[in-house]
Amino acid sequence: MSSERIRLVLARAGTDVDELTKADRTQLMEMMAYHMLNRDNTEGAEAAPDNRHLQLLERQIQLQEAELRFRQEQAEIDRKEEREWRQRQYELENRDRNQRQFVVNLWLLA
Secondary structure, eight states, X not given: OOHHXXXXXXXXXTOOHHHHHHOOHHHHHHHHHHHHHTOOGXXXXXXXXXXXXXXXXXXXXXXXXXXXXXXXXXXXXXXXXXXXXXXXXXXXXXXXXXXXXXXXXXXXXX
């Protein structure tokens, strides 16, 4: 279900529009799940939570959490690779500097 559709359903249910506007996708999903679980059962048989829909919402949340974990892990890998690259560049610069100094010292001794 799209974020806009969730906002529409929650707005019709009486949720504050400003709160819906500020909410991100995860918050909207949580609000929708809460709404589905706590609907007033006086609306008749259609008011009972649709288990399939709740399962799908739960799966979407789990997928979003997994995606977030993946992105965090990928960012950590990228930071590690960047540190290793910088360390390698530093080592190469030091080696080059030492080689140049060695050549200068040999030249001065000659």
